[in-house]
């Protein structure tokens with residue numbers, strides 16, 4: 001049925017959408033860590049995306065490249081996960097400390113080439129300190145041992161005269177690092193050791209028992225899966241050890257599907273919509289993970305969900321090219337919609353790490369020799385920054401649909417038993433800061449051909465005194481930033497005149513938008 005043309009508050013006669021924000025309907029605190037990052041010894045991510053060494057004319061601090069650090073700082077990057085990924089379960093941390101000339105070269109069995117170990121624990125923590133981010137270390141379960149993980153924790157977090165704590169001091173770091181977040185293996189169902197969920201649960205219990213005993217202040221992330229069966233069987237085996245889990249992780253890639261999604265910069269309108277339509281599968285996985293952890297832990301422990309790898313993995317990113325791909329406005333629109341999803345589930349989604357920060361997959365920065373450019377996805381993180389630490393509010397959207405489910409969706413994705421939802425043009429999230437002074441609204445218009453007037457109603461309590469508006473868009477949804485055109489896609493700020501508790505806002509086709517509204521009661 002064609003949608004009716006309704007008159008917006010503004011009097012405009014175009015198709016308009018409605019957004020209702022319940023100022024007293026609080027759904028959770030937006031954990032800053034949902035805007036987290038991930039770096040791995042893979043392709044050109046760490047060398048030279050993060051680490052350029054000290055003997056170079058690329059501006060660096062102790063070998064860490066300053067332009068990338070500055071980019072991280074400007075988005076307040078809250079947490080960085082390292083050293084992998086698949087790499088984590090073959091990594092022996094002891095190889096990466098001490099005098100660089102004595103560090104062994106190892107084979108990177110996952111991503112090829114040799115690992116020089118120039119970038120190790122001390123360099124990683126230094127990176128995090130320069131950025132202002134929390135370090136998140138993923139320990140080696142697959143080819144490692146609880147003893148090795150305990151020694152790593154001791155190296156990072158202990159004071160005193162125990163041998164690994166002293167080793168850190170001898171390496172020039174007198175203060176403990178106090179690393180709070182520790183992952184117990186990576187994708188243990190796959191590259192992390194091909195475990196089954198019950199065997200992994202046994203390993204998890206060993207690692208977690210000792211690590212938590214050695215330092216009860218740390219938070220542990222268990223390796224979950226986008227398979228109900230894995231999560232159920234793992235959690236069932238941990239039923240009596242719930243106190244050992246702080247987060248259950250899932251990974252979600254919109255994974256190399258040339259036919260359905262097209263390529264990184266070369267895709268049809270239909271493929272653009274297919275990619276965005278499939279965000280609902282990530283929502284399904286989040287809901288499944290939440291209901292499983294709630295079922296096994298309710299009333300005993302509040303376990304969070306960490307989507308500690310996510311992003312678009314285009315067919316152009318191969319092991320041979322170090323998983324390098326370009327990143328268009330389409331990817332940014334996807335990232336914004338995914339962040340809206342994390343905000344919607346902020347009651348339980350407490351961490352997320354886009355894969356990967358530099359030169360790999362859905363990067364926020366791309367480097368070439370001395371130069372660094374920021375991708376459209378980077379600007380989404382900059383735009384969404386004011387949501388960090390705020391209180392997520394119910395945001396109800398009424399919007400035209402841009403893509404209906406089809407039979408092919410069910411067949412091609414082999415998800416025959418799932419109910420699929422139409423893709424709405426407009427997607428939104430809202431949060432208010434704890435003292436109720438500022439309301440942040442982020443709105444994505446996923447339509448390829450229509451601008452919309454959005455009628456926004458704030459329910460109860462407050463009026464808007466003044467507002468700021470910023471958006472990311474471009475004439476073409478296939479636009480991207482490259483070394484010869486670094487500012488093709490970026491944030492543009494525009495004046496808005498907004499007052500009261502009902503107002504209209506016009507947003508452009510294929511755009512990501514943010515309103516910051518100052519409130520008075």
Ligand code: AHR
Pocket residue numbers: 040084085086087186187251309355356361
């Ligand atoms: O991010 C690339 C790889 O994807 C990671 O190493 C692995 O965890 C995932 O499968």
